[in-house]
Amino acid sequence: MNLVGWQHEYSGKVRDLFTSADQPGRMLVVASDRVSAYDHVLEPGIPGKGELLTRLSLWWFDRLDIPNHLVEGSVPAEVADRAMLVKALDMFPIECVVRGYLSGSGWKEYQATQSVCGVPLPAGLADGDRLPEPIYTPAYKAPLGEHDENISFERTVELVGADTASALRELSLRVFSQASAIAEERGVILADTKFEFGADVDGTITLGDEVLTSDSSRYWDASLYAAGNRTASFDKQIVRDWLSAHWDGIGVPPQLPHEIVERTAARYRELIERLTAQQGASA
Structure with a gap:
């Protein structure tokens, strides 16, 4: 992708980063339609995904x-709907994962150890149960093409220092609590999510990357959850489930069927409509 006045610096699984000599300290984050699962970029992409997220x-x-990384300014017209102008941050090598419910890899680990990422949990929990309180389960951000690694809080202290590690944990839990309350007002459950933080030029810990999207979070329909359906998610779980059933994890993943692509795009759109349609004190 060529953007006048911007130099391509890096492409991750789903986003592309650009810098500009005319705007030092600023970056352009462009969200693509690429979709990833199990650390692989899949084909085809999800139409409109970059704009939606x-x-x-x-x-x-x-x-x-x-504090977040957004700054005011114009972005190239050709990516205006899927780009954010942000200040450059010194990103911490940690994915700050918060879980409010037992699901996904957490459920698998709980069955074997009665804990998640070293955090002990009560006995007798079932898949999809709400946890007594949200837990912080950080991961190490692996380079592109490698698997992220769940780590202990003690390991985050080794990586970024005790003060920063504690601040990341406190901020993550606080933001998760705030976002959960906003989602619940709209009939949506925020089951888990991941945040990424960095330090700005003044050393302020700042929320960066994407936040609380269908790619970085697990969302459920609250009414369906209450009725016993704990599989009606608004995220890319549709993609994960199909891939798990049709791929053994070896070699190149198979192409996603048209139906899976369309269903995933529809769930992304529905989540945005559910979250943004209601107006109120926090809307």
């Missing part, structure tokens, strides 16, 4: 009581 990130950034 950028819109959702911007909506959440506007509601969270925490």
